[in-house]
Amino acid sequence: MNIGDVASQTGLPAKTIRYYEDISLIKPLRDDNGYRRFREQDVHKLNFLGRARALGFTIEDCRTLMALYEDETRASADVKKVARAHLAQIEAKIADLNAMRDTLGHLIDACAGDDRPDCPILQDLGGKP
Amino acid sequence: MNIGDVASQTGLPAKTIRYYEDISLIKPLRDDNGYRRFREQDVHKLNFLGRARALGFTIEDCRTLMALYEDETRASADVKKVARAHLAQIEAKIADLNAMRDTLGHLIDACAGDDRPDCPILQDLGGKP
């Protein structure tokens, strides 16, 4: 399989797949013409990576998770640890964004949004006393 | 005022303040020795920027908001439009993160987290059929 086929099968852009090879997440073979040749295991890995990335894991987390995936003697505790750390990050981010949303939502509600210059949003940003 | 004083007054790192000058968000004066000299208005702008950034506005949004802030003939509708677009982005991000949190949360709950290799998290990432 060439990169285009793999791209449409996995839903990952070819650019991304090349990048993953660059950083050694996958190691496809090469044909005589220099084209990458992907085996089933490569496609499987790419699907794994796509799902892990969709859950927001960093590339380094993905590397760790893939190593655990391929290690038959792994302890599920190690996987869970990585996942929990990531979940904590997600929850922190959500809390930040919720705070922003609340503040911004109130300001927007208070703003007339007409052609006059008075604006609680700018007043707040300007440090309304 | 020198950059260090402004940094501690605004809570912004000196690096960030220099960067904001680089991209022309602020234009402090210069002393004969080459040091930046910040006026009250510069500090005020930096506080504005700090608050806008804390609400998650991009630098380009900040530029727009500052221009509106300084334009006495602005229409509050223009401000509100920028804010609402940003709010929509925040809410989209929150939705994404909530989905991740839910999926990841379920997987973590299902994982024993002991020294055995069986792991629903990896099974899911591997595409458990």
Place this chain on the structure above:
DNA sequence: CCTTGACCTTCCTGTGACTGGAACCCTCAT
């Protein structure tokens, strides 16, 4: 045989909003 178009390759640059660090200058107190 030639061309066309769809693939593929590598390499370089840019993104956003900074952060870290090197190498150097200024000022004041000891």
Place this chain on the structure above:
DNA sequence: ATGAGGGTTCCAGTCACAGGAAGGTCAAGG
């Protein structure tokens, strides 16, 4: 004179790619 603690510029790195240029490869059609 020296040292500490400011300041300055400039360059590189971050993260996970995306865009684009310049060129090689392959199958089909004329």
